[in-house]
Amino acid sequence: MKLLITLCCVLGFSLQSYTQQDAPSPILFIYDASGSMWGQLDGKTKKGIAANVLSTTVSNLPTNQNIGLVAYGHRKKGDCNDIEFLVDIKNDDKNNITAAVKSMNALGKTPLARSAGLAINSLKENNTKATIILITDGIESCDGNICDVVSKAKLEGIDFKLHIVGFGLKEEETEQLKCAANAGGGTYYDATNAAGLGEGLTEATEQTIDDSEGNFSIYATKNDEPVDAWVKVVKSGTNQEIAVTRTYRDSGWVFLPPGKYDMIVNPLENTRIKGTTIKVESVKDKIGHQTVSFDGGKINLITLNNGEGWDCTSKVKTQEGEVVGGSRTYGRPQIIEVNAGVYDIEIMGLTMKGLETKYIIEDVVVASGKTVEASHNFETGIAMIGVKSGETLVDAVVSIKDKKSGQNVAGSRTYTSNSSNPREFMLNPGTYEVKVSAVKKEHAGKTETFTIEVKKGETITKIITF
Structure with missing residues (x-):
């Protein structure tokens, strides 16, 4: 009998341990309820947009996901200590988060550093790890420095990952937030509307403290300046997705098990160049890195008829026949920006008739950062x-x-x-x-x-x- 009791206790303890290991670590949201959340985007208040989007994000989380909520600025105007733990991180009822967010007022200041400090210290007190996601539409207004708070907590060994979603912020307002997200091992997401907020929150909730740390970084540039880019990594020669990230004009990180991969990188700003696919390899116990330049090159296309500028249409094609650029010339030289590579340019002379109204300029070599001239003179x-x-x-x-x-x-x-x-x-x-x-x-x-x-x-x- 004693043996049976002992066995049951051991099995019970093992089962409990297994279940605890299976459950994901908590997610703790820090929610902006400052007065500026009454500002509008697309005819709706940021407060209303954020409440709806966060509720949708929470409803899509796993059923065994514990979710906590910290809010600031929701009770008093001008009070930098108006910060409250509304829902404990042991909470497993999604409705508690939704109800708290939707009933919340927006009144006060934006004490980012103090809010982050409260959330991080709660993890230390509870001896637990968590993913912290801060949603804010403003910068620090209480003389704190959230980046310093996060960096200090990491040095103390507190186990957390911090993502920050900036909602309707200007580029010059994001430096401290990006610093904090980077120090917290997470990502800064920039959202300008409801769709962007939803995308940022969805990705943030997927990149949790339970994920393996990133071992491969990607940095995208154009003309030596960082650009925001979307990155998808698939197993080499297949469509099997391994990881995704976004650079947000900074380094994007993914975790890649040892092996060979195709990295598909698409710029999201400042260029008409299409994305590119790069072969990369992840090596065990080594940090990998890939800088992707979208400088590309330019084609100065000149179309003539009897030596005079002539209106033509053009298509720039890869050697595989994919159209990657083109324009109508209107009788003037046209600059066409493309990735570095070798191209054929198909030109169609307008107005003229005959058997020689179309011409292909073959094997035009475009080098990164260079401009190459391509011309053709029709005769009529x-x-x-x-x-x-x-x-x-x-x-x-x-x-x-x-x-x-x-x-x-x-x-x-x-x-x-x-x-x-x-x-x-x-x-x-x-x-x-x-x-x-x-x-x-x-x-x-x-x-x-x-x-x-x-x-x-x-x-x-x-x-x-x-």
Whole structure:
């Protein structure tokens, strides 16, 4: 009997330990209820947006996720100590968070450092670790420095990860927040609307203290300045997603088990360049890093006709045939920005007709940070085709074929106006067969076929008399 009791106690303890290990570490939200949350975005208060988005985020968390809530500025105006632990981190009822947030007023100041200190010290007192997520629409207004608070706590060995979601902040207001998130082993997310806030909170709740620490960093630049970029890592040669991150003009971190991967990086600002895929390898017990430059290069595209600037459309294609750029030239040199690489440029001359209205400039080499010139000169001449009966202009259909290939290249009607009869055709140099067929009843059935030779830069006129 004694053995049975002992066995049950051991099994019970083991089961309890296993369950505790299975449960994720708590998430502790620090919520901004300062007076500025009454400000509006897209016609709605930031207070209302934040409450709805946070409620949705919380409802999507696992059922065994413990969630705590700290709020500041919700009870008094001008009080830097108006900070309260509204929901304990042992809470497992999502409704408690939702109810607290939606019933909260927004009144006071923004004591970021003191709020972070309260949240972090609670972990120390409870001897637990947690993911802390701070949501704020403002900068410190109580003379504290949240970055210093977080850095000091890390030095003391308190186990936490801090993410910060800045809601409607200006770029110059984010420096201290980015510093704090970096010191806390987390990420600063910039949200300008409800969708951005939702994306930031979702990613923050997925990147928890329970995750393996990042062992591979990614930094994206353009013209030596950091740019925000979205990064997805997949197993090499597959679509199997391993990790995602966002750089937010800083280093983004992912955890990659030893192996080879394809890193897909897409810039989110300051460039028309498309994303790039880079082969990377993660080595056991080593920190990896990849700097991605979106400097690319530029193509100065010049399109001419008989040596003069000419309006054309263009498509820049990779060697695999993917269109990555292009523009309409309007008769002027056009700058097209693309990734470094080798390209073919397909040009279509507008207005002109013939068999040489399209041209491909092949194997244009674009180097990072450089501008390469690519040009083509089309050649054309003018054919004026008119129809008369005595001194009267005759409406007729004009059809033009390339003499050698028999391919139709142009066609129109002359009508009976001096502005269209004779009708002007801009054609590539060559020999053409022209057929003219009268339209009106008084000349019905009358046709004439003849051959013309069009030369570069010259005009040939042919008037048919019925």
